[in-house]
Amino acid sequence: MTHPIIHDLENRYTSKKYDPSKKVSQEDLAVLLEALRLSASSINSQPWKFIVIESDAAKQRMHDSFANMHQFNQPHIKACSHVILFANKLSYTRDDYDVVLSKAVADKRITEEQKEAAFASFKFVELNCDENGEHKAWTKPQAYLALGNALHTLARLNIDSTTMEGIDPELLSEIFADELKGYECHVALAIGYHHPSEDYNASLPKSRKAFEDVITIL
Amino acid sequence: MTHPIIHDLENRYTSKKYDPSKKVSQEDLAVLLEALRLSASSINSQPWKFIVIESDAAKQRMHDSFANMHQFNQPHIKACSHVILFANKLSYTRDDYDVVLSKAVADKRITEEQKEAAFASFKFVELNCDENGEHKAWTKPQAYLALGNALHTLARLNIDSTTMEGIDPELLSEIFADELKGYECHVALAIGYHHPSEDYNASLPKSRKAFEDVITIL
Numbered sequence: 488m489t490h491p492i493i494h495d496l497e498n499r500y501t502s503k504k505y506d507p508s509k510k511v512s513q514e515d516l517a518v519l520l521e522a523l524r525l526s527a528s529s530i531n532s533q534p535w536k537f538i539v540i541e542s543d544a545a546k547q548r549m550h551d552s553f554a555n556m557h558q559f560n561q562p563h564i565k566a567c568s569h570v571i572l573f574a575n576k577l578s579y580t581r582d583d584y585d586v587v588l589s590k591a592v593a594d595k596r597i598t599e600e601q602k603e604a605a606f607a608s609f610k611f612v613e614l615n616c617d618e619n620g621e622h623k624a625w626t627k628p629q630a631y632l633a634l635g636n637a638l639h640t641l642a643r644l645n646i647d648s649t650t651m652e653g654i655d656p657e658l659l660s661e662i663f664a665d666e667l668k669g670y671e672c673h674v675a676l677a678i679g680y681h682h683p684s685e686d687y688n689a690s691l692p693k694s695r696k697a698f699e700d701v702i703t704i705l
Numbered sequence: 706m707t708h709p710i711i712h713d714l715e716n717r718y719t720s721k722k723y724d725p726s727k728k729v730s731q732e733d734l735a736v737l738l739e740a741l742r743l744s745a746s747s748i749n750s751q752p753w754k755f756i757v758i759e760s761d762a763a764k765q766r767m768h769d770s771f772a773n774m775h776q777f778n779q780p781h782i783k784a785c786s787h788v789i790l791f792a793n794k795l796s797y798t799r800d801d802y803d804v805v806l807s808k809a810v811a812d813k814r815i816t817e818e819q820k821e822a823a824f825a826s827f828k829f830v831e832l833n834c835d836e837n838g839e840h841k842a843w844t845k846p847q848a849y850l851a852l853g854n855a856l857h858t859l860a861r862l863n864i865d866s867t868t869m870e871g872i873d874p875e876l877l878s879e880i881f882a883d884e885l886k887g888y889e890c891h892v893a894l895a896i897g898y899h900h901p902s903e904d905y906n907a908s909l910p911k912s913r914k915a916f917e918d919v920i921t922i923l
Binding site for chain 2: 488490491492493496499501517520521522523524525526527531533535536537538539540541542544545548586587590591593594595596611624627628629630631633634635636637638639640643644650652653666673674691692693694695696697700701702703705
Protein backbone atom coordinates (compact mmCIF):
# COMPACT_ATOMS: atom_id res chain seq x y z
CA MET A 488 0.00 0.00 0.00
CA THR A 489 1.50 3.33 -1.07
CA HIS A 490 0.25 6.23 1.01
CA PRO A 491 2.21 8.91 2.92
CA ILE A 492 0.69 7.75 6.23
CA ILE A 493 1.65 4.12 5.59
CA HIS A 494 5.10 5.19 4.38
CA ASP A 495 5.65 7.03 7.69
CA LEU A 496 4.40 4.12 9.82
CA GLU A 497 6.33 1.49 7.86
CA ASN A 498 9.54 3.49 8.20
CA ARG A 499 9.37 4.24 11.89
CA TYR A 500 10.93 1.57 14.16
CA THR A 501 12.44 1.17 17.60
CA SER A 502 15.99 2.47 17.50
CA LYS A 503 18.49 0.31 19.38
CA LYS A 504 21.49 2.68 19.27
CA TYR A 505 21.79 6.46 18.91
CA ASP A 506 24.30 8.80 17.29
CA PRO A 507 25.35 10.93 20.27
CA SER A 508 26.55 13.71 17.96
CA LYS A 509 23.06 14.44 16.67
CA LYS A 510 20.41 16.39 18.60
CA VAL A 511 16.75 17.07 17.90
CA SER A 512 16.38 20.75 16.96
CA GLN A 513 14.50 23.05 19.31
CA GLU A 514 12.00 23.66 16.46
CA ASP A 515 11.22 19.96 16.06
CA LEU A 516 11.13 19.47 19.83
CA ALA A 517 8.60 22.32 20.07
CA VAL A 518 6.36 20.61 17.46
CA LEU A 519 6.59 17.28 19.33
CA LEU A 520 5.76 18.85 22.70
CA GLU A 521 2.83 20.84 21.24
CA ALA A 522 1.56 17.63 19.61
CA LEU A 523 1.75 15.95 23.02
CA ARG A 524 -0.13 18.85 24.62
CA LEU A 525 -2.84 18.50 21.95
CA SER A 526 -3.29 14.76 22.55
CA ALA A 527 -6.84 13.57 23.11
CA SER A 528 -7.91 12.00 26.41
CA SER A 529 -11.07 10.76 28.06
CA ILE A 530 -13.32 13.73 28.95
CA ASN A 531 -10.31 15.91 28.00
CA SER A 532 -8.98 15.00 31.45
CA GLN A 533 -5.31 15.29 30.37
CA PRO A 534 -4.30 13.21 33.43
CA TRP A 535 -0.60 13.36 32.51
CA LYS A 536 2.78 15.05 32.73
CA PHE A 537 5.52 14.86 30.10
CA ILE A 538 8.94 15.30 31.69
CA VAL A 539 11.60 16.13 29.11
CA ILE A 540 15.10 15.01 30.08
CA GLU A 541 17.40 17.41 28.20
CA SER A 542 20.29 18.66 30.36
CA ASP A 543 23.33 16.57 31.26
CA ALA A 544 22.34 16.76 34.91
CA ALA A 545 18.85 15.42 34.17
CA LYS A 546 20.34 12.72 31.94
CA GLN A 547 22.63 11.64 34.78
CA ARG A 548 19.59 11.29 37.04
CA MET A 549 17.80 9.22 34.37
CA HIS A 550 20.98 7.16 33.79
CA ASP A 551 21.10 6.40 37.53
CA SER A 552 17.49 5.16 37.49
CA PHE A 553 18.68 1.92 35.84
CA ALA A 554 20.75 0.93 38.90
CA ASN A 555 18.53 -2.06 39.73
CA MET A 556 17.06 -3.28 36.45
CA HIS A 557 16.72 -3.04 32.68
CA GLN A 558 20.32 -1.93 32.15
CA PHE A 559 19.92 -2.80 28.45
CA ASN A 560 18.16 0.57 28.04
CA GLN A 561 20.69 2.61 30.04
CA PRO A 562 23.05 3.35 27.09
CA HIS A 563 20.25 5.20 25.24
CA ILE A 564 20.02 7.89 27.90
CA LYS A 565 23.30 9.69 27.26
CA ALA A 566 23.50 8.77 23.57
CA CYS A 567 20.04 9.94 22.53
CA SER A 568 18.97 13.56 22.17
CA HIS A 569 16.16 13.70 24.75
CA VAL A 570 14.16 11.31 26.90
CA ILE A 571 10.50 11.99 27.67
CA LEU A 572 8.87 10.46 30.75
CA PHE A 573 5.15 9.74 30.21
CA ALA A 574 3.67 10.14 33.68
CA ASN A 575 0.04 9.47 34.60
CA LYS A 576 -1.79 10.83 37.64
CA LEU A 577 -2.36 8.33 40.48
CA SER A 578 -5.52 9.95 41.78
CA TYR A 579 -7.58 12.31 39.61
CA THR A 580 -9.61 14.80 41.67
CA ARG A 581 -12.31 17.39 41.05
CA ASP A 582 -9.59 19.99 41.49
CA ASP A 583 -7.70 18.37 38.62
CA TYR A 584 -10.77 18.57 36.40
CA ASP A 585 -11.41 22.14 37.58
CA VAL A 586 -8.05 23.11 36.01
CA VAL A 587 -9.29 21.59 32.71
CA LEU A 588 -12.69 23.31 32.85
CA SER A 589 -11.23 26.67 33.94
CA LYS A 590 -8.92 26.53 30.92
CA ALA A 591 -11.95 25.67 28.76
CA VAL A 592 -13.58 28.89 30.05
CA ALA A 593 -10.39 30.86 29.33
CA ASP A 594 -10.25 29.32 25.84
CA LYS A 595 -13.91 30.33 25.34
CA ARG A 596 -14.96 26.73 24.84
CA ILE A 597 -17.52 27.02 27.64
CA THR A 598 -18.78 29.96 29.70
CA GLU A 599 -18.27 30.29 33.46
CA GLU A 600 -22.00 29.55 33.86
CA GLN A 601 -21.64 26.27 31.96
CA LYS A 602 -18.75 25.10 34.11
CA GLU A 603 -20.80 23.41 36.83
CA ALA A 604 -22.83 21.46 34.25
CA ALA A 605 -19.58 20.43 32.52
CA PHE A 606 -18.55 18.67 35.75
CA ALA A 607 -21.13 16.00 34.82
CA SER A 608 -18.41 14.31 32.76
CA PHE A 609 -16.47 13.78 36.00
CA LYS A 610 -18.67 10.70 36.56
CA PHE A 611 -16.21 8.85 34.26
CA VAL A 612 -13.52 9.46 36.84
CA GLU A 613 -15.78 8.10 39.57
CA LEU A 614 -16.60 5.07 37.42
CA ASN A 615 -12.87 4.35 37.14
CA CYS A 616 -11.92 4.60 40.81
CA ASP A 617 -10.11 1.55 42.26
CA GLU A 618 -10.36 0.08 45.77
CA ASN A 619 -7.56 2.40 46.95
CA GLY A 620 -9.38 5.49 45.71
CA GLU A 621 -6.93 5.84 42.81
CA HIS A 622 -7.52 6.07 39.03
CA LYS A 623 -4.23 4.84 37.55
CA ALA A 624 -5.90 1.99 35.63
CA TRP A 625 -7.77 4.79 33.82
CA THR A 626 -5.04 7.45 33.60
CA LYS A 627 -2.27 5.10 32.42
CA PRO A 628 -4.04 4.20 29.13
CA GLN A 629 -4.58 7.92 28.46
CA ALA A 630 -0.81 8.45 28.69
CA TYR A 631 -0.33 5.62 26.16
CA LEU A 632 -2.83 7.35 23.83
CA ALA A 633 -0.53 10.38 23.97
CA LEU A 634 2.41 8.03 23.33
CA GLY A 635 0.72 6.69 20.20
CA ASN A 636 0.23 10.27 19.05
CA ALA A 637 3.89 11.06 19.81
CA LEU A 638 5.18 8.06 17.82
CA HIS A 639 3.14 9.10 14.79
CA THR A 640 4.40 12.69 15.17
CA LEU A 641 8.03 11.51 15.39
CA ALA A 642 7.53 9.37 12.28
CA ARG A 643 6.39 12.47 10.39
CA LEU A 644 9.38 14.45 11.70
CA ASN A 645 11.82 11.64 10.76
CA ILE A 646 13.09 11.51 14.33
CA ASP A 647 14.05 8.10 15.67
CA SER A 648 12.73 6.83 18.99
CA THR A 649 12.82 4.02 21.52
CA THR A 650 9.77 3.31 23.63
CA MET A 651 10.96 1.95 26.96
CA GLU A 652 8.78 0.02 29.34
CA GLY A 653 12.10 -1.36 30.55
CA ILE A 654 12.45 1.33 33.19
CA ASP A 655 12.20 1.32 36.99
CA PRO A 656 9.01 3.17 38.04
CA GLU A 657 9.87 2.99 41.75
CA LEU A 658 13.40 4.34 41.46
CA LEU A 659 12.22 6.98 38.98
CA SER A 660 9.65 8.14 41.54
CA GLU A 661 12.50 8.52 44.06
CA ILE A 662 15.01 10.20 41.73
CA PHE A 663 12.38 12.51 40.21
CA ALA A 664 10.38 12.86 43.44
CA ASP A 665 9.46 16.52 42.91
CA GLU A 666 8.55 16.15 39.24
CA LEU A 667 6.59 12.90 39.69
CA LYS A 668 4.78 13.77 42.94
CA GLY A 669 1.23 12.34 42.60
CA TYR A 670 2.16 10.60 39.34
CA GLU A 671 3.67 7.32 38.22
CA CYS A 672 5.78 6.64 35.14
CA HIS A 673 5.64 3.27 33.37
CA VAL A 674 6.95 4.25 29.98
CA ALA A 675 9.71 6.56 28.73
CA LEU A 676 10.57 7.57 25.19
CA ALA A 677 14.12 8.18 23.99
CA ILE A 678 14.30 10.35 20.85
CA GLY A 679 17.15 11.29 18.56
CA TYR A 680 18.92 9.93 15.50
CA HIS A 681 20.11 6.35 15.12
CA HIS A 682 23.75 5.41 14.96
CA PRO A 683 24.72 5.16 11.27
CA SER A 684 26.31 1.69 11.60
CA GLU A 685 25.56 0.19 15.02
CA ASP A 686 21.74 0.26 15.21
CA TYR A 687 21.01 -3.34 14.30
CA ASN A 688 17.27 -2.65 14.10
CA ALA A 689 17.60 0.06 11.45
CA SER A 690 18.03 -2.44 8.63
CA LEU A 691 15.78 -5.24 9.86
CA PRO A 692 12.37 -5.63 8.16
CA LYS A 693 9.34 -4.58 10.21
CA SER A 694 7.00 -7.40 11.21
CA ARG A 695 3.37 -7.27 12.27
CA LYS A 696 0.71 -9.95 12.64
CA ALA A 697 -1.33 -10.64 9.52
CA PHE A 698 -4.35 -8.40 8.81
CA GLU A 699 -6.84 -11.21 9.46
CA ASP A 700 -5.22 -11.96 12.83
CA VAL A 701 -5.92 -8.50 14.22
CA ILE A 702 -8.77 -6.99 12.18
CA THR A 703 -12.30 -8.34 11.85
CA ILE A 704 -14.84 -6.53 9.65
CA LEU A 705 -18.50 -7.20 10.48
CA MET B 706 2.63 27.47 15.83
CA THR B 707 2.21 26.78 12.11
CA HIS B 708 3.20 23.28 11.15
CA PRO B 709 1.26 20.61 9.21
CA ILE B 710 1.33 18.27 12.22
CA ILE B 711 0.00 20.95 14.57
CA HIS B 712 -2.58 21.99 11.98
CA ASP B 713 -3.86 18.38 11.85
CA LEU B 714 -3.95 17.99 15.63
CA GLU B 715 -5.58 21.39 16.21
CA ASN B 716 -8.28 20.63 13.68
CA ARG B 717 -9.24 17.17 14.86
CA TYR B 718 -11.89 17.07 17.59
CA THR B 719 -14.51 14.77 19.05
CA SER B 720 -17.53 14.79 16.74
CA LYS B 721 -20.89 14.89 18.56
CA LYS B 722 -23.16 14.25 15.57
CA TYR B 723 -22.63 12.53 12.23
CA ASP B 724 -23.98 13.04 8.71
CA PRO B 725 -25.54 9.62 8.01
CA SER B 726 -25.38 10.22 4.27
CA LYS B 727 -21.58 10.24 4.22
CA LYS B 728 -19.41 7.10 4.41
CA VAL B 729 -15.67 6.63 4.75
CA SER B 730 -14.33 5.32 1.43
CA GLN B 731 -12.95 1.78 1.28
CA GLU B 732 -9.59 3.31 0.27
CA ASP B 733 -9.41 5.52 3.38
CA LEU B 734 -10.67 2.69 5.58
CA ALA B 735 -7.89 0.47 4.21
CA VAL B 736 -5.28 3.12 5.12
CA LEU B 737 -6.70 3.46 8.64
CA LEU B 738 -6.77 -0.31 9.21
CA GLU B 739 -3.23 -0.76 7.89
CA ALA B 740 -2.09 2.11 10.16
CA LEU B 741 -3.70 0.27 13.08
CA ARG B 742 -1.97 -2.96 12.08
CA LEU B 743 1.36 -1.11 12.01
CA SER B 744 0.88 0.37 15.51
CA ALA B 745 3.75 -0.10 17.92
CA SER B 746 3.36 -2.14 21.13
CA SER B 747 5.51 -3.39 23.96
CA ILE B 748 7.85 -6.16 22.71
CA ASN B 749 5.79 -6.01 19.47
CA SER B 750 3.22 -8.07 21.39
CA GLN B 751 0.23 -6.68 19.43
CA PRO B 752 -2.12 -7.85 22.22
CA TRP B 753 -5.20 -6.49 20.44
CA LYS B 754 -8.06 -6.96 18.04
CA PHE B 755 -9.77 -4.22 16.05
CA ILE B 756 -13.37 -5.13 15.30
CA VAL B 757 -14.82 -2.98 12.51
CA ILE B 758 -18.59 -2.49 12.71
CA GLU B 759 -19.65 -1.84 9.12
CA SER B 760 -22.81 -3.76 8.14
CA ASP B 761 -26.30 -2.79 9.26
CA ALA B 762 -26.57 -6.06 11.16
CA ALA B 763 -23.35 -5.38 13.07
CA LYS B 764 -24.47 -1.80 13.73
CA GLN B 765 -27.74 -3.10 15.19
CA ARG B 766 -25.75 -5.33 17.55
CA MET B 767 -23.58 -2.34 18.57
CA HIS B 768 -26.70 -0.16 18.92
CA ASP B 769 -28.22 -2.77 21.28
CA SER B 770 -25.08 -2.73 23.49
CA PHE B 771 -26.24 0.61 24.94
CA ALA B 772 -29.34 -0.95 26.51
CA ASN B 773 -28.12 -0.43 30.08
CA MET B 774 -25.88 2.64 30.03
CA HIS B 775 -24.27 5.55 28.16
CA GLN B 776 -27.23 6.04 25.80
CA PHE B 777 -25.77 9.46 24.91
CA ASN B 778 -23.38 7.63 22.55
CA GLN B 779 -26.01 5.36 20.97
CA PRO B 780 -27.08 7.80 18.20
CA HIS B 781 -23.54 7.76 16.76
CA ILE B 782 -23.71 4.09 15.88
CA LYS B 783 -26.20 4.22 13.01
CA ALA B 784 -25.32 7.77 11.96
CA CYS B 785 -21.55 7.35 11.66
CA SER B 786 -19.77 5.47 8.90
CA HIS B 787 -18.03 2.76 10.93
CA VAL B 788 -17.33 1.93 14.56
CA ILE B 789 -14.08 0.25 15.58
CA LEU B 790 -13.88 -1.72 18.83
CA PHE B 791 -10.40 -1.57 20.39
CA ALA B 792 -10.10 -4.90 22.20
CA ASN B 793 -7.19 -5.96 24.39
CA LYS B 794 -6.26 -9.53 25.32
CA LEU B 795 -7.13 -10.59 28.88
CA SER B 796 -4.35 -13.12 29.23
CA TYR B 797 -1.28 -13.03 26.97
CA THR B 798 0.36 -16.45 26.58
CA ARG B 799 3.55 -17.86 25.09
CA ASP B 800 1.36 -19.12 22.24
CA ASP B 801 0.27 -15.55 21.59
CA TYR B 802 3.90 -14.42 21.41
CA ASP B 803 4.75 -17.44 19.26
CA VAL B 804 2.35 -16.06 16.61
CA VAL B 805 4.31 -12.77 16.72
CA LEU B 806 7.72 -14.45 16.49
CA SER B 807 6.63 -16.91 13.78
CA LYS B 808 5.48 -13.93 11.71
CA ALA B 809 8.84 -12.26 12.40
CA VAL B 810 10.51 -15.37 10.93
CA ALA B 811 8.17 -15.27 7.92
CA ASP B 812 8.91 -11.54 7.48
CA LYS B 813 12.66 -12.37 7.64
CA ARG B 814 13.11 -10.19 10.70
CA ILE B 815 14.60 -13.13 12.63
CA THR B 816 15.63 -16.65 11.62
CA GLU B 817 13.98 -19.81 12.93
CA GLU B 818 17.14 -20.43 14.96
CA GLN B 819 16.82 -17.02 16.65
CA LYS B 820 13.23 -17.59 17.66
CA GLU B 821 13.90 -19.27 21.01
CA ALA B 822 16.28 -16.47 22.05
CA ALA B 823 13.66 -13.89 21.00
CA PHE B 824 11.32 -15.38 23.61
CA ALA B 825 13.52 -13.64 26.22
CA SER B 826 11.38 -10.52 25.72
CA PHE B 827 8.41 -12.51 27.03
CA LYS B 828 9.69 -11.70 30.54
CA PHE B 829 7.84 -8.35 30.14
CA VAL B 830 4.60 -10.31 29.98
CA GLU B 831 5.54 -12.22 33.12
CA LEU B 832 6.45 -8.94 34.86
CA ASN B 833 2.96 -7.64 34.07
CA CYS B 834 0.91 -10.60 35.28
CA ASP B 835 -1.82 -9.79 37.85
CA GLU B 836 -3.03 -11.86 40.79
CA ASN B 837 -5.56 -13.59 38.50
CA GLY B 838 -2.91 -14.63 36.01
CA GLU B 839 -4.15 -11.99 33.55
CA HIS B 840 -2.30 -9.13 31.78
CA LYS B 841 -5.08 -6.64 30.97
CA ALA B 842 -3.41 -3.82 32.95
CA TRP B 843 -0.55 -4.22 30.45
CA THR B 844 -2.53 -4.99 27.27
CA LYS B 845 -5.14 -2.22 27.69
CA PRO B 846 -2.56 0.62 27.47
CA GLN B 847 -1.15 -0.96 24.30
CA ALA B 848 -4.63 -0.74 22.72
CA TYR B 849 -4.73 2.97 23.69
CA LEU B 850 -1.33 3.44 22.01
CA ALA B 851 -2.95 2.12 18.84
CA LEU B 852 -5.88 4.46 19.47
CA GLY B 853 -3.52 7.45 19.65
CA ASN B 854 -2.02 6.34 16.35
CA ALA B 855 -5.53 5.97 14.85
CA LEU B 856 -6.61 9.47 15.93
CA HIS B 857 -3.51 10.99 14.32
CA THR B 858 -4.15 8.95 11.16
CA LEU B 859 -7.79 10.10 11.01
CA ALA B 860 -6.69 13.71 11.47
CA ARG B 861 -4.43 13.35 8.42
CA LEU B 862 -7.27 11.75 6.42
CA ASN B 863 -9.73 14.50 7.48
CA ILE B 864 -12.11 11.88 8.83
CA ASP B 865 -14.09 12.85 11.94
CA SER B 866 -14.20 10.58 14.97
CA THR B 867 -15.65 10.06 18.43
CA THR B 868 -13.66 8.16 21.02
CA MET B 869 -16.14 6.42 23.30
CA GLU B 870 -15.26 5.11 26.72
CA GLY B 871 -18.99 5.50 27.29
CA ILE B 872 -19.70 1.94 26.23
CA ASP B 873 -20.73 -1.21 28.13
CA PRO B 874 -17.79 -3.66 28.17
CA GLU B 875 -19.84 -6.43 29.79
CA LEU B 876 -22.77 -6.26 27.36
CA LEU B 877 -20.36 -5.90 24.43
CA SER B 878 -18.64 -9.13 25.54
CA GLU B 879 -22.03 -10.86 25.47
CA ILE B 880 -23.27 -9.39 22.17
CA PHE B 881 -19.92 -9.91 20.43
CA ALA B 882 -19.08 -13.10 22.35
CA ASP B 883 -17.38 -14.86 19.43
CA GLU B 884 -15.39 -11.84 18.30
CA LEU B 885 -14.32 -10.79 21.80
CA LYS B 886 -13.56 -14.24 23.24
CA GLY B 887 -10.43 -13.87 25.41
CA TYR B 888 -10.52 -10.06 25.00
CA GLU B 889 -12.16 -7.05 26.64
CA CYS B 890 -13.21 -3.79 25.05
CA HIS B 891 -13.10 -0.53 27.01
CA VAL B 892 -12.99 1.94 24.16
CA ALA B 893 -14.70 2.21 20.78
CA LEU B 894 -14.13 4.72 18.00
CA ALA B 895 -16.89 6.03 15.76
CA ILE B 896 -15.61 7.43 12.45
CA GLY B 897 -17.34 9.31 9.66
CA TYR B 898 -18.18 12.88 8.74
CA HIS B 899 -19.82 15.38 11.08
CA HIS B 900 -23.30 16.69 10.55
CA PRO B 901 -23.01 20.03 8.71
CA SER B 902 -25.22 21.95 11.17
CA GLU B 903 -25.98 19.84 14.25
CA ASP B 904 -22.49 18.94 15.57
CA TYR B 905 -22.17 21.49 18.35
CA ASN B 906 -18.51 20.58 18.91
CA ALA B 907 -17.44 21.34 15.33
CA SER B 908 -17.36 25.09 15.90
CA LEU B 909 -16.21 25.20 19.52
CA PRO B 910 -12.57 26.17 20.16
CA LYS B 911 -10.25 23.36 21.28
CA SER B 912 -8.96 23.66 24.84
CA ARG B 913 -5.93 22.02 26.44
CA LYS B 914 -4.09 22.69 29.70
CA ALA B 915 -1.29 25.26 29.47
CA PHE B 916 2.16 24.05 28.31
CA GLU B 917 3.71 24.58 31.73
CA ASP B 918 0.96 22.54 33.40
CA VAL B 919 1.78 19.38 31.47
CA ILE B 920 5.38 19.70 30.23
CA THR B 921 8.51 20.06 32.35
CA ILE B 922 11.93 20.39 30.67
CA LEU B 923 14.89 19.43 32.84
